[in-house]
Each structure stands twice: as C-alpha cells, then as structure tokens.
Amino acid sequence: MLACSSAAxxxxxxxxSCRSSLSFPRTGLLDLDLSENSFAELPPALAxxxxxxxxxxxxxxxxxxxxxxxxxxxxxLPQLRKLSIEEVRLTDAALEWLRESAPPxxxxxxxxxxxxxxxxxxxxxxxxxxxxxxxxx
Numbered sequence: 001m002l003a004c005s006s007a008a009x010x011x012x013x014x015x016x017s018c019r020s021s022l023s024f025p026r027t028g029l030l031d032l033d034l035s036e037n038s039f040a041e042l043p044p045a046l047a048x049x050x051x052x053x054x055x056x057x058x059x060x061x062x063x064x065x066x067x068x069x070x071x072x073x074x075x076x077l078p079q080l081r082k083l084s085i086e087e088v089r090l091t092d093a094a095l096e097w098l099r100e101s102a103p104p105x106x107x108x109x110x111x112x113x114x115x116x117x118x119x120x121x122x123x124x125x126x127x128x129x130x131x132x133x134x135x136x137x
Contacts, residue, residue, distance in 0.1 A: 029051060040064070041063070051079055059088075084109045
C-alpha cells in the first residue's frame with residue numbers, strides 16, 4: 001500500500017472517472033477536479049480537504065445536488081473560491097440558494113445537465129404534439 005503524506009500531495013489533483021474510494025489530506029490540496037465521475041452523492045472524504053480553493057464536479061451524470069448538499073460542502077470547505085458544477089443536476093431550491101446565499105467571494109459556474117426527453121414528453125421546441133402521436137404519421 002502506498003503511503004501518502006500531505007507533503008507529497010500535489011496542490012492540483014485531477015481524478016477523472018475515478019473508480020476507487022477517495023481520501024484527501026486536510027492541507028496542501030488546493031485544486032481538485034472530480035469531473036466525469038459516476039458518484040450519486042458528494043464523496044464524504046471532501047470534508048477532510050478543508051484547504052481546497054477550487055473544486056470541479058463537471059459532467060457527473062449521476063450527481064444531483066440539493067440545498068443541503070451545497071450547505072454541507074461549503075461548510076466543510078471554508079477556503080473554496082471557485083466551484084464548477086457544469087452539467088450537474090441541481091434542484092431549483094439549490095440553485096436559488098446558491099444565487100442568494102453563497103458566501104461572498106465564491107465564484108460558481110453551472111450549466112444544467114442534459115436530460116434526454118422520454119417518450120411522451122413534450123419538447124420545448126415542438127409544436128405541442130406528443131412524440132409518437134398519430135398526428136406525426
């Protein structure tokens with residue numbers, strides 16, 4: 001097993017598509033990129049990375065953030081200055097909380113995750129007919 005001390009930890013760490021359990025040092029790690037991972041909730045190990053100034057959670061298709069998740073994250077990471085949550089699902093309440101209550105000095109980038117329409121859903125650009133209706137034939 002590889003021993004890792006905070007002195008050996010790089011300041012910037014990319015863990016794209018990580019498949020193992022995560023653990024982070026309390027100090028030394030400033031920039032963490034967890035893009036394209038398949039976790040459904042924020043990794044509890046993030047609570048240990050209190051020195052993070054930048055966190056990237058882009059394109060995590062299973063991740064859906066609630067207000068409580070964001071409050072926990074920001075309470076655990078008091079030094080965080082940049083949060084990127086591009087293509088991550090946020091509830092409307094979580095998005096509103098970020099707009100109104102995020103700490104001063106925190107820059108957040110977010111675009112909603114793409115959710116493909118299901119059969120029978122109406123497309124915003126459609127003329128109002130259901131997919132597969134007889135009118136389309």
